[in-house]
Amino acid sequence: MATSDINIFNQHALHLDPTSKAISLHPSTTTHQSTTQTAAINAELQQLNLLHRALISLDPPNIPPPPLPVNPKRSAQINKLRDSANTAFRKDNYAEAARLYTYAIDMAMGRPGWEPVTLTREELAGLYANRAQAYMSQQAWPEGMLDAKCSVESKPMGNVKAWWRAARCLAEMGRWEESKNLIERGLEIEGKNSEGAKDLSTLLEEVEAGIKRSST
Amino acid sequence: MVDWVNLMVPFAYLGVLIGSLATFSSLYRKRKARKATSLEAWFPAHLQRDVYFSLLHLDPPAPASSKEKKPPAIPEGVLKAALLRRATEDIKRVMTLRSQKQALSMLLQRGSVGDDLWQRFLRAEKEMEDEVRDVVAEANAYVPNWGQTIFQSANEMMNNVIYRDRMEFHQSKVDEERQWWDKKKATIQDGFMKELDAESATAAPGASTTSSSSSPLLKKLDATATPTTGSSTPAVKTPDSSRVASSVPGSDDDAVLVEADEQAGSKKKKKGKK
Numbered sequence: 001m002a003t004s005d006i007n008i009f010n011q012h013a014l015h016l017d018p019t020s021k022a023i024s025l026h027p028s029t030t031t032h033q034s035t036t037q038t039a040a041i042n043a044e045l046q047q048l049n050l051l052h053r054a055l056i057s058l059d060p061p062n063i064p065p066p067p068l069p070v071n072p073k074r075s076a077q078i079n080k081l082r083d084s085a086n087t088a089f090r091k092d093n094y095a096e097a098a099r100l101y102t103y104a105i106d107m108a109m110g111r112p113g114w115e116p117v118t119l120t121r122e123e124l125a126g127l128y129a130n131r132a133q134a135y136m137s138q139q140a141w142p143e144g145m146l147d148a149k150c151s152v153e154s155k156p157m158g159n160v161k162a163w164w165r166a167a168r169c170l171a172e173m174g175r176w177e178e179s180k181n182l183i184e185r186g187l188e189i190e191g192k193n194s195e196g197a198k199d200l201s202t203l204l205e206e207v208e209a210g211i212k213r214s215s216t
Numbered sequence: 217m218v219d220w221v222n223l224m225v226p227f228a229y230l231g232v233l234i235g236s237l238a239t240f241s242s243l244y245r246k247r248k249a250r251k252a253t254s255l256e257a258w259f260p261a262h263l264q265r266d267v268y269f270s271l272l273h274l275d276p277p278a279p280a281s282s283k284e285k286k287p288p289a290i291p292e293g294v295l296k297a298a299l300l301r302r303a304t305e306d307i308k309r310v311m312t313l314r315s316q317k318q319a320l321s322m323l324l325q326r327g328s329v330g331d332d333l334w335q336r337f338l339r340a341e342k343e344m345e346d347e348v349r350d351v352v353a354e355a356n357a358y359v360p361n362w363g364q365t366i367f368q369s370a371n372e373m374m375n376n377v378i379y380r381d382r383m384e385f386h387q388s389k390v391d392e393e394r395q396w397w398d399k400k401k402a403t404i405q406d407g408f409m410k411e412l413d414a415e416s417a418t419a420a421p422g423a424s425t426t427s428s429s430s431s432p433l434l435k436k437l438d439a440t441a442t443p444t445t446g447s448s449t450p451a452v453k454t455p456d457s458s459r460v461a462s463s464v465p466g467s468d469d470d471a472v473l474v475e476a477d478e479q480a481g482s483k484k485k486k487k488g489k490k
Contacts, residue, residue, distance in 0.1 A: 011269070011270050011273065012266055014267070014271060016294070023267075051300060054297075055293050055297050055300075056293055063296060064300065066365040067369065113373035113376045114372050117375040117379055121379065142390065146387060146389060146390055146393060154379075173400065
């Protein structure tokens with residue numbers, strides 16, 4: 001039976017650009033396929049070309065190395081950027097700090113896909129939390145809130161600061177209910193006895209007072 | 217003398233019987249096989265796999281009239297990238313199958329789903345097994361021992377994509393949130409101006425309630441003008457609360473006062489716009 005025949009496939013007419021080595025769909029074949037199909041194939045080919053370029057930049061044999069150990073170069077660069085951003089923050093130069101954190105975040109986002117996602121998460125959780133702080137110091141609550149939320153999502157456990165910052169930004173914008181929900185979720189995940197849970201609890205009291213005030 | 221005619225009868229009977237049974241059986245089997253193949257596939261077409269094989273089978277364009285230069289074959293890097301993409305999609309599918317298996321077998325036991333669905337599932341499972349084995353073999357053909365790590369890499373790639381999408385989703389809301397906050401900030405400031413105007417306008421009797429509420433408002437205005445922490449929170453909140461209070465029918469006096477305030481405020485606002 002041919003039910004699981006591994007050798008059956010739908011052939012797509014592909015075309016190799018001889019100079020750039022980019023693969024594209026042959027233009028003559030787009031007629032007898034639906035547009036959504038063509039779009040899907042094109043998207044896939046774009047991803048493929050990106051990946052190909054990423055692979056070319058590797059050392060021979062041009063295959064992604066196993067996830068561990070990680071190439072230390074990028075981590076070092078990210079750390080450098082983070083340190084300079086931290087110094088800028090300490091000098092109360094918040095706009096500059098936010099800019100530098102943004103660079104560091106872009107750098108961490110640019111990690112090749114085959115490197116372990118846990119590492120990326122860890123790094124970005126810290127960077128987002130710090131950028132949230134930099135935005136908060138400039139009273140840019142919406143940006144701070146989103147960054148803190150990103151941080152929390154990257155690393156829900158042991159990230160009390162980011163929980164607090166997200167809730168604080170929401171509270172500053174007068175979104176008490178959202179803030180309260182966030183704090184409660186944070187407390188649930190962090191545990192009531194953890195290190196920063198006290199800060200969260202005090203903020204929760206403040207938020208509850210805010211809710212009461214807004215409803216009277 | 218043997219009676220040939222009479223002897224033929226049982227043989228003819230047997231022949232007809234066996235013949236009809238054989239026809240029936242072959243027809244039945246054929247139909248069953250057709251039904252099995254016509255069962256809908258569990259997954260949609262495997263695009264990455266199609267691309268990979270298309271690349272493998274891509275005939276180099278017919279050599280040009282001059283034979284000095286052969287048209288370049290597909291570079292190995294492209295094939296490796298395609299194989300990696302294929303592995304990523306395979307991981308996704310294997311995970312899906314694994315998560316569905318338990319639920320599906322439970323449903324099957326209870327008789328909630330038909331046998332067809334189970335057949336489709338089993339077929340998909342078998343296909344994926346073959347597919348994974350094939351990918352590993354291909355990977356080993358490119359670079360020895362790549363087969364051991366290709367799925368690890370593919371797994372990380374998949375997770376990274378998921379994670380990055382989440383982050384982008386959050387960050388894409390920046391503009392929206394910013395606009396919302398700018399608008400809200402403007403209304404809050406309008407609120408302050410109204411309160412201030414109202415305070416100066418209604419120094420009349422019965423304003424005892426307003427004056428008591430507007431004095432913290434003054435402080436609040438200061439609070440937003442100069443960056444503060446902590447203490448500013450309750451203050452920033454107040455305009456909102458006063459707005460809520462105006463919509464909720466409280467005591468009659470209050471409602472009247474608020475209405476008056478709003479009228480005064482709107483007049484001022486119009487003036488301000490001019």
